[in-house]
Amino acid sequence: xxxxxxxxxxxxxxxxxxxxxVAIDFETATRWRNSACAVGIAAVEGGEVxxxxxxxxxxxxxxxxxxxxxxxxxxxxxxxxxxxxGEVWAAAEAVVDGKPLVAHWAQFDFSVLRRSMADMGxxxxxxxxxxxxxxxxxxxxxxxxxxxxxxxxxxxxxxPHHQADADAWAAAEIAVACCGAYGVPDxxxxxxxxxxxxxxxxxxxSSRVPISHLSATVTHADESxxxxxxxxxxxxxxxxxTRNEAAQMAVNSGATCATSVSKRVNFLVVGIQDAxxxxxxxxxxxxxxxxxxxxxxAPIELISEIDFLRMISE
Numbered sequence: 001x002x003x004x005x006x007x008x009x010x011x012x013x014x015x016x017x018x019x020x021x022v023a024i025d026f027e028t029a030t031r032w033r034n035s036a037c038a039v040g041i042a043a044v045e046g047g048e049v050x051x052x053x054x055x056x057x058x059x060x061x062x063x064x065x066x067x068x069x070x071x072x073x074x075x076x077x078x079x080x081x082x083x084x085x086g087e088v089w090a091a092a093e094a095v096v097d098g099k100p101l102v103a104h105w106a107q108f109d110f111s112v113l114r115r116s117m118a119d120m121g122x123x124x125x126x127x128x129x130x131x132x133x134x135x136x137x138x139x140x141x142x143x144x145x146x147x148x149x150x151x152x153x154x155x156x157x158x159x160p161h162h163q164a165d166a167d168a169w170a171a172a173e174i175a176v177a178c179c180g181a182y183g184v185p186d187x188x189x190x191x192x193x194x195x196x197x198x199x200x201x202x203x204x205x206s207s208r209v210p211i212s213h214l215s216a217t218v219t220h221a222d223e224s225x226x227x228x229x230x231x232x233x234x235x236x237x238x239x240x241x242t243r244n245e246a247a248q249m250a251v252n253s254g255a256t257c258a259t260s261v262s263k264r265v266n267f268l269v270v271g272i273q274d275a276x277x278x279x280x281x282x283x284x285x286x287x288x289x290x291x292x293x294x295x296x297x298a299p300i301e302l303i304s305e306i307d308f309l310r311m312i313s314e
Contacts, residue, residue: 004181006140006154010173013180014047021100021130021187023172024092025164026112027072029059029079031309033108034115036085037064037074040164041092042172043099049172053095054165056082060119071306072162085116093125100187104148104171105310106131107226130187130196132171133226133311135178138194144294145302148174211247211257221254226311228254231264235286236271238305246305249312261289263298269308 004012022043029037037059043051058079069075103109106129114124136151137143143150149161152170155177159166179185182193190196211234221228232250234243234257246269247257258265268290283291290300303311 006151006177006181007156009139009181010155010157010177011180012183013176013178013185016180016183016185017046018176018179018185019045019047021102021172021175022096023102023132023168023175024096024109025103025167025171026109027068027074027162027164028112029062029064029068029074031065031068032115033111034119035059035063035068036112036116037068037079037082038072038164039088039092040166040168041095042165042168043095044172044176047176049169051095052165052169053092054163055088055091057085057088058082059085072164086120086122089113089116096127098127101127101129102132102171102175102187103129104132104151104167104174105226105307106133107312108310111312128187130175130191131226132174132178134196135190135194136174138196139178139181142294142297142299143301144291147303147307211244211259214244214247214251214257216252216254217248218252221252223254225253227267230255230266231258232256232267232269232308233258233261233265233286234269234271235284238269238271246308250308253312261286261293261300263293265290265293265298265300267308268300268302269305270302271305 022041025040026036027038029035036057038056040052040054042049056079062076062080064076110129117124133146136146148167148170151174152159155174157170157173159170161167179190182190184190184193227250232255234246238246250257261268268286270287287302290302294300
């Protein structure tokens, strides 16, 4: 755990000249990881973001789901004549040039990269990557939320969320802040100090048994995954899947799913709330209890459905 507050840490990282890495962010057209429709990158040198770039990508068959359009605002019309993933990745990879990468919810972004490369019949690139969610948690533990806008705000940053190059810029600045908090100028030493590393795992879903009775349908889960060993509770209605499907995804990533909020819960996934069940017109009983537990020091975070999907490894 670092002693510098986020804004002070960002200034320290800039003064140290932290850099030598590239932040990356993908947006997808559907729930499937091979449906990239945009990618943004932000290169960092000498403590500053020195270059940002953004590409639209034509996803497979140029197909979209409404929830994804609602998140990032990219439509089929905008990508009808956009280049393929392979063309865009060739340009992006030339900018990356073998440097370490960072991303917020990195397992989501690198799952998109791996699945898209697999569709091309190509192996994923041999690149080192770090997750700014994990780095932020290790650097400033005990926050209720580590969503990209919340961590960025704590660092004194504002940006248009879900615009790929802007998200990459924010993740880059957060990585600089984490370097500053530990007094190191590069990600390798930051990783050595924090023990933060990336990973991947297999994924399957489809069970309809009660959440409390779910068991993994894969042979193993990656112990470095975001959800491995964590306890998860769901509240509200999810947009892209049923609770059972989401819970199966979590269990396959090494998590345990519970039906009520308690001190042992790590994540409360917040879906659309039923107005007849909220207590104060906005928050469910589970959300209010989670806030009380977090205030008393319990390690619980509120995350959205989209953030939950980004934490699932494939």
